[in-house]
Amino acid sequence: MFDETDFMESSEWMMRTAQEASDFLRERYRGDHERMTLVVGRFVARALLENKSDEVLFWGCVHSRVRRKPLGATTKRELETLLNEQRYLVH
Secondary structure, three states, X not given: OXXXXXXXXXXXXXXXXXXXXXXXXXXXXXXXXXXXXXXXXXXXXXXXXXXXXXXXXHHHHHHHHHHOOOOOHHHHHHHHHHHHHHHHHHO
C-alpha cells in the first residue's frame, strides 16, 4: 500500500532539490534564460526517452523556478494527475 508520509517527504525533497538545481543554473549561466531552458529541456527529453516520469516532473519544477513564474492552473492539474497516477504505478 502507498504510504502518504513517504510521498510528502519525497515531494518536499524534490521541491528543495529543484530549488537548488535552479539556483545552480542561474549562477552557472548568469541569467541566460535561453541557455537554461535549453539545458533543462535536454534533461526533460532524456527523462522522457528513458520513461522516468519522476525525473520529468523534477525538471518541470526546476524549469518553473528558473522562469520564476508560478505554474498555470492547467499545468498544476496535469501534474496532480501525473502524481496520482504515479502513486498507483509505484506501489
